Amino acid sequence: MNQTIxxxxxxxxxxxxYTPAGxxxxxxxxxxxxxxxxxxxxxxxxxxxxxxxFGTDAETLSxxxxxxxxxxxxxxxxxxxxxTRSCISSHFSKINFS
Numbered sequence: 001m002n003q004t005i006x007x008x009x010x011x012x013x014x015x016x017x018y019t020p021a022g023x024x025x026x027x028x029x030x031x032x033x034x035x036x037x038x039x040x041x042x043x044x045x046x047x048x049x050x051x052x053x054f055g056t057d058a059e060t061l062s063x064x065x066x067x068x069x070x071x072x073x074x075x076x077x078x079x080x081x082x083x084t085r086s087c088i089s090s091h092f093s094k095i096n097f098s
Contacts, residue, residue: 026058
């Protein structure tokens with residue numbers, strides 16, 4: 001199963017764009033900070049991840065401020081551009097805006 005659930009803040013949002021099929025799309029950089037237990041010790045976790053949202057979620061996120069926090073649910077995939085194949089991108093299909 002490939003499912004990602006992440007509580008994160010918007011670190012960067014590109015301009016709203018549209019796919020060739022006319023679907024709204026928004027490219028984002030998300031930041032997450034937390035603590036996790038690893039090998040019996042608390043560890044500070046910080047991660048920055050590229051993400052993309054589509055449809056009404058993309059339109060709603062495009063109106064949010066940098067620094068706004070949400071709970072994102074989606075899946076991991078390789079980015080569409082060849083120059084970033086060694087990275088991952090998270091595609092979010094459900095965003096908790098409350």
